[in-house]
Amino acid sequence: MRVREILGFRSNSLASRLFLSATAWVVVVLLVTGVVLSSVYRSASERAFDRRLNLYLRTLIAEVTAPDEPDDRQFQSLGEPLFDLPLSGWYWEVDRTDPGKAETRASRSLWDKKLPKLVDQGIALSSSGVRAGYVDGPEGQILRMAERPVDLGADGKFRVAVAGDASEIFDETRAFDYYLGGTFAALTIGLLLTTIFQVRFGLAPLKRISDAIADIRSGRAERLEGEFPVEIAPLAWETNALIDANREIVERARTHVGNLAHAVKTPLSVIINEASAHEGDSFAAKMLEQAGMMRNQVAHHLERARLAARLTVIGTVTDVAPVVEALRRTMEKIHRDRDITIEVDVSPGTKFRGERQDLEEMVGNLVDNACKWAHSRVFITTSVRPPSGVEPAMLHITVDDNGQGLSDAERMQASQRGRRIDETKPGSGLGLSIVTDLAALYGGRLTLDTAPIGGLRAELLLPSA
Known part of the structure; x- marks a missing residue:
C-alpha cells in the first residue's frame, strides 16, 4: 500500500499532492542542511586537531632553533607519552635537509619507520608557512600531518613534521553524524506530522464543500450550509447562487414548454374536430391522419423538452x-x-x-x-x-x-x-x-x-x- 493511502489521502488528490511536495521539500532541505553541518563540523574538528599539531610543531622548532649543538638536542619536552609508545599513531620527525648532511631524528613511537613528506605530495605552504594534510602512516594508519621547513642559515636547514592519528577526527565526525541523523530524523517526523495536520485540517473546508455538493446531487440537501473560512466562503456563495440560477432557468423553461404545448395543441384540436365533421370525405380522412401524426410528434417533442428541462434540476x-x-x-x-x-x-x-x-x-x-x-x-x-x-x-x-x-x-x-x-x-x-x-x-x-x-x-x- 502506498504511503498516501496509508495516511488516508486519495490518489491524485490535492491533499496528496501537497503532502508529497511538502515531504519532498522537507527531505531535500534536511539532507542539504545535514551535509553542510557535517562538513562544517569536520572542518572544525580538523582545525582543532591542527592547533594541537601546531603546538607540538612549535615546540620541536624551538628545540631545533636552540643554541645547543645539534647532537645535544634531546627533543624530550613535548610532554606527550604517545610519542614514546611504539606505533601509537602519534609521531614526530626532524630531518636535516642540507646537501651532504642528511640526518634524521624521530620519536620513539615511529620505531624504524619514516613519515612521508607533504612536499612530495604537492601540498603548498599555508600563509603561516606550514603544510598540512592526510598521509598514510605505519601499519595502515591514516595520519593528519603538519610539516614546516626551518632555515637556520649556517646552522643548517631542517624539515620538522608532526603527525597524529586521524581516526580521532573521523570518530568525532561519525559520532556527530549519528547524533545529527537522529535529530534530523525526529525533526523530519515532527515536520511531516505537522504537514499532515496542516494539509488535512487546512483542506477540511474544501472536503466539506465537496461532501455538501454530493449531498445536493443526491437530494439530501438543497444548498451549501454552514460557516466557511474567509478564503472559501466566496466559493460557497457562488455555488449557492449558481444553484438558485439553475432552478430559476429550469422554471422558466417549464413555463415556456407549457405555453408552447397549449399554443400548438389547441389549433391541432380545431383541425381534427373540423375534419371529423366530414367523415365521408377522403380529404377530411387524410387531414385526420396527418393531424394525428402531428399531434403524436408534437406530444413526443414537447415531452422531451419538458423532461430535458426537468433533468437540470439538482438534488x-x-x-x-x-x-x-x-x-x-x-x-x-x-x-x-x-x-x-x-x-x-x-x-x-x-x-x-x-x-x-x-x-x-x-x-x-x-x-x-x-x-x-x-x-x-x-x-x-x-x-x-x-x-x-x-x-x-x-x-x-x-x-x-x-x-x-x-x-x-x-x-x-x-x-x-x-x-x-x-x-x-x-x-x-x-x-x-x-x-x-x-x-x-x-x-x-x-x-x-x-x-x-x-x-x-x-x-x-x-x-x-
Missing part, C-alpha cells in the same frame, strides 16, 4: 418501491378483464436519482406494454448495481412478461418512434421510444431481451442515489 431523489407498488395496483385495475397477475420484487432502500413522475412514466410504459402482451403474468424486479470503473451505481429495473415475445428484428424496431409491431394492440407506438429517450437523458439505457418466463424482458438502467 431530486425518488424512492422506487412506492412508485412500483402504485403502478402495480393501477395496471391490475386497467387490465382486470384479462386477469393479469403482476408480481413485484423490489430491493429495499433502492432510490432513483431523478423525479418521481419521470420514473413513473418510464416504468409505467414498460409495465403497460408488458400487460398488453402478457398471457397471464408480469414480473417486475429492481436492484442496485454497485459502481464499477466505468460507471457509478445504477438502478436496475427489469419487466418480464410471459407473452409471445419478439424476434431480434422486432426488438430492433420496437424502440423506434411511432413504430407499432402489432396494430391490433392499442397505443401510439411512442411508449418505448419515450422510455429510451428519457433513460438516455438521465444517462441510462433500455435494452430488450428474452424473458426467462417466456416473453419479452425490458431492462432499464438508471442512475441510483
Whole structure:
C-alpha cells in the first residue's frame, strides 16, 4: 500500500499532492542542511586537531632553533607519552635537509619507520608557512600531518613534521553524524506530522464543500450550509447562487414548454374536430391522419423538452418501491378483464436519482406494454448495481412478461418512434421510444431481451442515489 493511502489521502488528490511536495521539500532541505553541518563540523574538528599539531610543531622548532649543538638536542619536552609508545599513531620527525648532511631524528613511537613528506605530495605552504594534510602512516594508519621547513642559515636547514592519528577526527565526525541523523530524523517526523495536520485540517473546508455538493446531487440537501473560512466562503456563495440560477432557468423553461404545448395543441384540436365533421370525405380522412401524426410528434417533442428541462434540476431523489407498488395496483385495475397477475420484487432502500413522475412514466410504459402482451403474468424486479470503473451505481429495473415475445428484428424496431409491431394492440407506438429517450437523458439505457418466463424482458438502467 502506498504511503498516501496509508495516511488516508486519495490518489491524485490535492491533499496528496501537497503532502508529497511538502515531504519532498522537507527531505531535500534536511539532507542539504545535514551535509553542510557535517562538513562544517569536520572542518572544525580538523582545525582543532591542527592547533594541537601546531603546538607540538612549535615546540620541536624551538628545540631545533636552540643554541645547543645539534647532537645535544634531546627533543624530550613535548610532554606527550604517545610519542614514546611504539606505533601509537602519534609521531614526530626532524630531518636535516642540507646537501651532504642528511640526518634524521624521530620519536620513539615511529620505531624504524619514516613519515612521508607533504612536499612530495604537492601540498603548498599555508600563509603561516606550514603544510598540512592526510598521509598514510605505519601499519595502515591514516595520519593528519603538519610539516614546516626551518632555515637556520649556517646552522643548517631542517624539515620538522608532526603527525597524529586521524581516526580521532573521523570518530568525532561519525559520532556527530549519528547524533545529527537522529535529530534530523525526529525533526523530519515532527515536520511531516505537522504537514499532515496542516494539509488535512487546512483542506477540511474544501472536503466539506465537496461532501455538501454530493449531498445536493443526491437530494439530501438543497444548498451549501454552514460557516466557511474567509478564503472559501466566496466559493460557497457562488455555488449557492449558481444553484438558485439553475432552478430559476429550469422554471422558466417549464413555463415556456407549457405555453408552447397549449399554443400548438389547441389549433391541432380545431383541425381534427373540423375534419371529423366530414367523415365521408377522403380529404377530411387524410387531414385526420396527418393531424394525428402531428399531434403524436408534437406530444413526443414537447415531452422531451419538458423532461430535458426537468433533468437540470439538482438534488431530486425518488424512492422506487412506492412508485412500483402504485403502478402495480393501477395496471391490475386497467387490465382486470384479462386477469393479469403482476408480481413485484423490489430491493429495499433502492432510490432513483431523478423525479418521481419521470420514473413513473418510464416504468409505467414498460409495465403497460408488458400487460398488453402478457398471457397471464408480469414480473417486475429492481436492484442496485454497485459502481464499477466505468460507471457509478445504477438502478436496475427489469419487466418480464410471459407473452409471445419478439424476434431480434422486432426488438430492433420496437424502440423506434411511432413504430407499432402489432396494430391490433392499442397505443401510439411512442411508449418505448419515450422510455429510451428519457433513460438516455438521465444517462441510462433500455435494452430488450428474452424473458426467462417466456416473453419479452425490458431492462432499464438508471442512475441510483
